[in-house]
Amino acid sequence: MDTDDIQPEYCPTRALTVLVVEDNPQAAKLLSLYLNQAGYQVLFAQSGGEALALAAQCRPMAITLDLLLPDMDGWQVLTELKSMPRTRNIPVVIVSVLDRQLLGFRLGAADYLVKPVDRLELLHALKRCIPNEGENGVCRRVMVVHSDQEELNLLAMMLAQEKYEVIQALGAEEAINLAKCMHPDLVVTNLLSGGMDFFSLQEGLKVLPETAHIPILALTARIYSSTEQEEGRVEFVLLQGNDLIEKRLLAAITKLFRRADIPR
Numbered sequence: 001m002d003t004d005d006i007q008p009e010y011c012p013t014r015a016l017t018v019l020v021v022e023d024n025p026q027a028a029k030l031l032s033l034y035l036n037q038a039g040y041q042v043l044f045a046q047s048g049g050e051a052l053a054l055a056a057q058c059r060p061m062a063i064t065l066d067l068l069l070p071d072m073d074g075w076q077v078l079t080e081l082k083s084m085p086r087t088r089n090i091p092v093v094i095v096s097v098l099d100r101q102l103l104g105f106r107l108g109a110a111d112y113l114v115k116p117v118d119r120l121e122l123l124h125a126l127k128r129c130i131p132n133e134g135e136n137g138v139c140r141r142v143m144v145v146h147s148d149q150e151e152l153n154l155l156a157m158m159l160a161q162e163k164y165e166v167i168q169a170l171g172a173e174e175a176i177n178l179a180k181c182m183h184p185d186l187v188v189t190n191l192l193s194g195g196m197d198f199f200s201l202q203e204g205l206k207v208l209p210e211t212a213h214i215p216i217l218a219l220t221a222r223i224y225s226s227t228e229q230e231e232g233r234v235e236f237v238l239l240q241g242n243d244l245i246e247k248r249l250l251a252a253i254t255k256l257f258r259r260a261d262i263p264r
Contacts, residue, residue: 011058017041018126019060021051021077022095023070027115031064031095034119040126048072052080055087062110062129064122067096075107082108082153088168091129091160095122108153110160128161140257143167143184145175147196155190158246159253172201179211186256188249191220202234217252219245 011017018035022028023046032042043060045051048069055063063081067074074096081087091110101112111125142164144155149170156166167182169175175187187205189196198218205211216234237252 012041012043017043017058017060019043019045019051019054019058019063021045021048021063021069021074022066023047023068024066027066031117031122034122035126037119038123046070048074048077051077052084052087055081055090056084059086060090062126063090063092064095065092065109067094067098075103078104078107078109082149082168089166091166093122093125093129105157106150106153108156110157128163140186141165141167141182141184142253143169143175143179143182143187145169145172145187145189145196145201147171151190151196155188158249159188162250164253172197172204175201176204176208176211179205179214180208183210184214186253187214187216188253189216189218191218192245215256217249217256219249 016039018040020028020031020035020042022031022044028044028046032044035042043054043058045054046069048071051063051065051069054060065074065078069077074094078092078094081090081092092108093111093113094104094109095113095115095117097115099114104112110129113121113125142159144152144159144166146152146155147170152168152170156168159166167178167184169178178184179187187201189198189201191198202216205214205216218234218236220236235252235256237248
């Protein structure tokens with residue numbers, strides 16, 4: 001397959017556009033067939049460098065990433081995608097013969113498929129990545145914040161799999177700056193692992209008119225009073241013993257989004 005035949009000279013509409021990063025022509029053609037039949041527009045990249053450039057330029061809805069590329073390691077491509085503000089929030093589905101799912105999730109992959117990939121398996125993975133919509137069709141936008149990149153990736157992975165539109169912010173300062181321009185419906189952070197400057201995050205959002213209304217949900221092992229929660233517009237998810245973090249977090253988010261004062 002000749003890339004001149006499949007690579008558009010412009011960026012298509014972002015909605016339902018998938019960037020396929022694959023250097024094997026047969027594999028790329030098969031993925032394209034699956035995606036086109038499901039109504040997706042497809043962009044192609046045969047190398048890591050091309051993938052990074054196209055992702056930054058066109059900002060597709062999702063990316064499928066092979067790990068064995070001619071110019072650079074696929075892990076490096078994933079790391080760079082997650083480090084650049086313009087591409088950080090694009091869900092990446094790894095599609096590879098290598099079965100290293102845990103590493104993929106730790107580096108920020110939204111899903112991981114091992115070749116050969118079944119059509120329904122691919123489409124289900126992408127469906128899980130596409131943002132969650134409320135009753136009126138508006139995507140629910142959740143910002144996840146942490147000062148540790150691995151913790152940030154884990155939080156983002158939990159929410160991306162539930163189809164929320166996820167914004168990643170590395171630290172309180174970046175979160176405040178992003179919140180001013182991206183207007184998330186909710187901010188989520190994890191205080192269990194330490195290292196997160198929660199006070200700076202809370203105060204920084206509280207003092208700005210454009211962000212003061214945004215609720216914060218924090219995972220914690222400490223019990224906070226109702227006054228502390230009301231003053232900072234914070235809801236704390238208390239985890240004790242063998243509580244499942246993902247289950248408690250998702251339940252708390254669902255509860256918050258059902259409240260009338262949060263846009264849906």
